[in-house]
Amino acid sequence: MISPQLRGKLWKWNGTLGILSGFFIFIGLFLGLVVSPPDYYQGEVVRIMYVHVPFAKAALLSYTTLFLGSCVYLWKKDLIVDNLCHAAAGIGVFFTSIALITGSIWAKPTWNTWWTWDPRLVSFAILLLILIGYLMLRTFVDDKKREASYAAVMAIIGFVDLPIVYFSVEWWRTLHQPMSISTRGISIAPGMLVPLVFMMIGTTLLSLYMLMMRTQMLYLQHLLEAKQGGLLSEEPS
Amino acid sequence: MAISMVSLLGIKVSHTYRFFKALKEVSLALQQGECYALFGPNGAGKTTLMKIFATLLRPTCGTVAIMGKDSVQDREAARQALYFIGHGSFLYDDLTTLENIKFTIGLRGGLPTLGEMKIALDRVGIGPYTSQKIRTLSAGMQKRLSLAKAILAKPTLLLLDEPYASLDEKGIDMMNEAIFDFLKKGSSVLISSHDRVKTAEVAHRAGILHNKGLKEIPVTELVHALF
Amino acid sequence: MLFFNVIKWILWKDILSEIRSRESISSLFFFALNTLFIFSFSFSVDRDVTFALMPGLIWVAFGFTSILGLGKSFLSEVHNDCLSYLQIAPVPKGAIYLGKFFGNLLLMLAVEIILYPLFMIFFNLDILAKLPSLLIISMLATVGLSALGTLFSVLTVQIRAREVMFPLLLLPLSVPVFIGAVESTQGALSGDPFSAYRHWIELLFIFDMVMTITSFWVFEFILDY
Numbered sequence: 001m002i003s004p005q006l007r008g009k010l011w012k013w014n015g016t017l018g019i020l021s022g023f024f025i026f027i028g029l030f031l032g033l034v035v036s037p038p039d040y041y042q043g044e045v046v047r048i049m050y051v052h053v054p055f056a057k058a059a060l061l062s063y064t065t066l067f068l069g070s071c072v073y074l075w076k077k078d079l080i081v082d083n084l085c086h087a088a089a090g091i092g093v094f095f096t097s098i099a100l101i102t103g104s105i106w107a108k109p110t111w112n113t114w115w116t117w118d119p120r121l122v123s124f125a126i127l128l129l130i131l132i133g134y135l136m137l138r139t140f141v142d143d144k145k146r147e148a149s150y151a152a153v154m155a156i157i158g159f160v161d162l163p164i165v166y167f168s169v170e171w172w173r174t175l176h177q178p179m180s181i182s183t184r185g186i187s188i189a190p191g192m193l194v195p196l197v198f199m200m201i202g203t204t205l206l207s208l209y210m211l212m213m214r215t216q217m218l219y220l221q222h223l224l225e226a227k228q229g230g231l232l233s234e235e236p237s
Numbered sequence: 238m239a240i241s242m243v244s245l246l247g248i249k250v251s252h253t254y255r256f257f258k259a260l261k262e263v264s265l266a267l268q269q270g271e272c273y274a275l276f277g278p279n280g281a282g283k284t285t286l287m288k289i290f291a292t293l294l295r296p297t298c299g300t301v302a303i304m305g306k307d308s309v310q311d312r313e314a315a316r317q318a319l320y321f322i323g324h325g326s327f328l329y330d331d332l333t334t335l336e337n338i339k340f341t342i343g344l345r346g347g348l349p350t351l352g353e354m355k356i357a358l359d360r361v362g363i364g365p366y367t368s369q370k371i372r373t374l375s376a377g378m379q380k381r382l383s384l385a386k387a388i389l390a391k392p393t394l395l396l397l398d399e400p401y402a403s404l405d406e407k408g409i410d411m412m413n414e415a416i417f418d419f420l421k422k423g424s425s426v427l428i429s430s431h432d433r434v435k436t437a438e439v440a441h442r443a444g445i446l447h448n449k450g451l452k453e454i455p456v457t458e459l460v461h462a463l464f
Numbered sequence: 465m466l467f468f469n470v471i472k473w474i475l476w477k478d479i480l481s482e483i484r485s486r487e488s489i490s491s492l493f494f495f496a497l498n499t500l501f502i503f504s505f506s507f508s509v510d511r512d513v514t515f516a517l518m519p520g521l522i523w524v525a526f527g528f529t530s531i532l533g534l535g536k537s538f539l540s541e542v543h544n545d546c547l548s549y550l551q552i553a554p555v556p557k558g559a560i561y562l563g564k565f566f567g568n569l570l571l572m573l574a575v576e577i578i579l580y581p582l583f584m585i586f587f588n589l590d591i592l593a594k595l596p597s598l599l600i601i602s603m604l605a606t607v608g609l610s611a612l613g614t615l616f617s618v619l620t621v622q623i624r625a626r627e628v629m630f631p632l633l634l635l636p637l638s639v640p641v642f643i644g645a646v647e648s649t650q651g652a653l654s655g656d657p658f659s660a661y662r663h664w665i666e667l668l669f670i671f672d673m674v675m676t677i678t679s680f681w682v683f684e685f686i687l688d689y
Binding site: 074126130133136140141142145149150152153154156157161164167168171172175 | 622640664674
């Protein structure tokens, strides 16, 4: 489905993508951690936001990629798309974990607790569990085609369910903890907006870069095992 | 060679398990009322080929068409035409023989009458066991029941993977008679077996599957062919 | 119509097997009962606290029971390779899913219907008047669990580490069911008017619709991979 020529072109651009993402993240972090002003209420701690928010968005982006890729796989049954899904899940774990850890670090000085039943934090924790379950499922299935289909089904169900999880926790939280401060209540000063935007662009590019790298890695690994199994009838490009 | 309306055509079918290629370039065409016997050493891929024709597995490349219906695009239509007797008996332990027949055939949308079911059971030699639970039946009797279900399903293509396994001598002869009946009624039969003598009695054509390829040989040479 | 025919036959087979062997319903029932006993020993506190914890206890018990019951719903199909027959049967696969789904639903509801009166007895609760609403809530929550449980049962039945993977995959995705069930059960037990816990019922309903329909659509990709 993805022709070798297209793959070659994408792969050539990947290096540029990596450098570009590094550039944006460096500037974003420099501006965010050093230059930008501290928040009126939260002080220096707000700087965590420059990592937490973009990484959380990147996690959701990876998850959406996983969902769309799974739908495409079930439609076309192309194993490269399956490699893409596998890669997206791994990257999703990376970004979700960091989002959760930074979220927790943010929570401690702000609300004096390591964990808060904030719907977004809980949804991210469940997202992490879904992704880990997804990756574990893949290791326990024997046949490659079966593994790809089962994983795709899992991803689709998980993606459809996550919004419901989010809303259910949000309703539950407003019922039981009406005094919590919402994480949305931060007014963004202009000095904060610029580094945030840089970080957002940077992490998006980073997630794409990582996705390409990991997909290529999985594809090559698949090919290597196939070759060792002695079953390649023609040389792949 | 003209291909009649009822034909099974497999072109360049290949299949890979996780990283192990089970089949490579198999081509097979079967006519109406024809019986093809498939032989080969263990591990040659006979069961894989049978499973591909039964639409249990999707070929990595190539097409399988049953009565003109592609096994991937027109899967339900292709499946309507075939019936597969494999290693598993497809039987539910807690149900009786009659209930198992009712489920298998009823699911496909055509419930046979009690009389028809009893005739089929008598035909395969387990007439007295209509109310016995599968749990209490031996493997040979379960095999006979599988055949009874196939008879009632009236398929256009019958796929038999090791049909003589678990059967006694009378059972094997009964199986061959039933295969003759199927062929007379215009069905095609594909048998995978290790029993050359008995299979040679019913087969019109034979093939040996080895080195991941299929080589056809005359049935007369089957009993003494080496592989 | 072939579609409903398939659902009918699958239901018939499962109910008949269950009546003959009584294997699932008795093991599930005694498991839930044991869980109840353990709870009553673990939470030996005063009556008001027990009453406040009751919705949570009920749904933890039902949750564990569901994992046990739903997890093995396709196990009978793997024996003798019956699952392969279902795969190559010329029938719509979604109908097979629904047949299994309804079978699981009936089984779980049967266990719950027997358990509620036992809850009343062991925890000395006077909930006879509230039983209809409790059963409706149970019905909605069990539909949600069965919808996902049936799908994950077939997903895990032929993989390694089946017993671990089934709850691992099911539980995170069932969070809305548990939240909705516990909150509405609490509302019903406290005697609140329906409008007080109405949006929890709506949550359960939305979950049920979305997950049943999605599972129905993707089921065929598990049988025919």
